[in-house]
Amino acid sequence: MGRRLRRRPPADHAQRAEWMRKHPFEWLEVSTYPATYSAHVIARAIRTGDRVEMLRHYGPAGVFETRTTTTEDGTTVDARFIGEAVNG
Template sequence: MGRRLWLRPPADHAQRAVWMRAHPFEWLEVSTYPATYSAQRIARAIRSGDRVAVSRHYGPAGAFETRTTSTEGGTTVHARFIGEAVNG
């Protein structure tokens, strides 16, 4: 029997953002989502630094990169901190 993702605990985004800031340019698995659209929505929110509940830890916009990969259990989001945006 396969792994049941709906039993998987939610990602601790605050903890992951802190780790990534301490380890710039290193990819970290954020979480695996059973639906591709959910993974893409989270990845977009992380990149944009949108102030919604999940991504409030990832601002400002452009400070993080993301990638998604298809896995046996769904779609996995990875992210990395690339630096704070610089304003002119």
């Protein structure tokens, strides 16, 4: 039987987005997801400013950068605020 992953509390996206806006260009762990697919969906939604209810704090598109890392517990999503989007 496989190793059972411990359940982590859900990410407080509002708190994380606010912290990143106050600390531009500093990476912050958003959360670790047991499924790689889930981590990549979250990372994409943060980058694109997707209006998914729990991710609405990361808009507009292009103001956050993300990276994913494979860990013992799954896939970790890190993000950082890189500045306001340029309208062009």
